[in-house]
Amino acid sequence: MAETMRAIRKMSAAAGLTVCETQVPTPGPDDVLVYVEAASICGTDLHIWKWDEWSQRRIKPPLTLGHEFCGTIVAVGDKVRHTHVGDFVSAESHVTCGMCYQCRTGQAHMCPNTEILGVDREGAFANYVAVPEKVIWQNDRDKLPPKIATLQEPFGNAVFSTMQQDLSGQSVAVLGCGPIGLFTIGIARAVGAKAIFASDIHPQRIELAKTMGATGVFNPKAKDDIVASIVEANGGYGVDVVLEMSGAPSAITTAFRVVRNGGTVVLFGIPPKPVEIDVAENMIFKNLTVRALNGRRIFDTWYKTRWLLESGVIDLRPLITKTIGFDDIEDAMAMLDRGDACKLVLLPNDGIPPASIEKKKLRTPDPNIRGVPVHR
Numbered sequence: 001m002a003e004t005m006r007a008i009r010k011m012s013a014a015a016g017l018t019v020c021e022t023q024v025p026t027p028g029p030d031d032v033l034v035y036v037e038a039a040s041i042c043g044t045d046l047h048i049w050k051w052d053e054w055s056q057r058r059i060k061p062p063l064t065l066g067h068e069f070c071g072t073i074v075a076v077g078d079k080v081r082h083t084h085v086g087d088f089v090s091a092e093s094h095v096t097c098g099m100c101y102q103c104r105t106g107q108a109h110m111c112p113n114t115e116i117l118g119v120d121r122e123g124a125f126a127n128y129v130a131v132p133e134k135v136i137w138q139n140d141r142d143k144l145p146p147k148i149a150t151l152q153e154p155f156g157n158a159v160f161s162t163m164q165q166d167l168s169g170q171s172v173a174v175l176g177c178g179p180i181g182l183f184t185i186g187i188a189r190a191v192g193a194k195a196i197f198a199s200d201i202h203p204q205r206i207e208l209a210k211t212m213g214a215t216g217v218f219n220p221k222a223k224d225d226i227v228a229s230i231v232e233a234n235g236g237y238g239v240d241v242v243l244e245m246s247g248a249p250s251a252i253t254t255a256f257r258v259v260r261n262g263g264t265v266v267l268f269g270i271p272p273k274p275v276e277i278d279v280a281e282n283m284i285f286k287n288l289t290v291r292a293l294n295g296r297r298i299f300d301t302w303y304k305t306r307w308l309l310e311s312g313v314i315d316l317r318p319l320i321t322k323t324i325g326f327d328d329i330e331d332a333m334a335m336l337d338r339g340d341a342c343k344l345v346l347l348p349n350d351g352i353p354p355a356s357i358e359k360k361k362l363r364t365p366d367p368n369i370r371g372v373p374v375h376r
Helices: 045-052 052-060 152-164 178-189 203-212 226-233 248-256 279-284 300-310 326-338
Strands: 004-010 018-023 031-041 068-077 086-089 129-134 134-136 173-176 193-199 216-218 239-245 259-267 289-292 320-324 344-348 369-371
Touching: 004 326, 018 326, 045 052, 045 326, 052 369, 068 152, 086 152, 152 178, 152 300, 173 178, 173 248, 178 193, 178 203, 178 239, 193 226, 203 216, 216 226, 216 289, 226 248, 248 259, 248 279, 259 320, 320 326, 326 344
Parallel strands: 173 193, 173 239, 193 216, 239 259, 259 289, 320 344
Antiparallel strands: 004 018, 031 068, 031 129, 031 344, 068 086, 068 369, 086 134
16 A cells, blocks of 8 residues: 555645645554545635635644545454454444443534544545544445435435434425535425425526425515415425525525414524524414534434435435536535535545455554455
């Protein structure tokens, strides 16, 4: 195995990213080394590329980006027991402490000590990534090709937020048709929602919303007020469940106006600034159930995600705009920033899996690592 690799890194406290050579990571005793076959770009990566206020507070360069990925294990630490060289895997991007109140009461997705791959520790926009065995998720290559397997991490966000309530036979509004919103539409259709109304300001996303199963689509830019239009399309009533997936302050306001009395509002999008809400008129007097959610339940959501994708109940292929290589990263980020793409998938090793991997212990200079070379 080569000692160096290519990676997409944030090298300094400024806008942009750099494709550079860096050391192949050495996995610790509890870690596995993954040969990355596909890694998808997230809105978080876009924030880091732009170097916005959140990034400036959170990111400490130099750092390799990327937290949505899949690939093949090529080496394992000495204490690794449940995964093996040759396994085709993805990973939960949230590395939790395991010892806080949330972790010890089955709420690890709320762990205050979480470290996120590609945000707080080295990520997967690289030929190789080292991650703790405890976050590894086994994939079936015959059922999930790499371009879909890499989407499980963000798709799980939509599974978690959407399936917190029974949508069967319900009218649903999905506000914001970025990737998570589009995933949400597919899930709502799969679980039997009777009507799905979607809104977004990008025409391309509106078309994708139709592809994923929206029964009515609305562009807030084209109308002064889409609330009346959605209510009319729903037979004169507010909708049963609103899933706000954009974080736009105007969409959050719309969510509370378009939901029926006694309905449910799910807040998943992250607003860029504080949002003012008339709590009395829009929440208390309407007797609403309001859920504010983030991430996904570790690992409960992953099991639901696996079934939805492996069974073919939901097809994510229409949402992959294109695949890219390392040198396309600047153009790819610009596409996402303009709203011209949904999911872009990086193929760090040209989409080529390791040609042969022998499942046996290999003598290496580090006694804590077991693995074999990758032949291409």
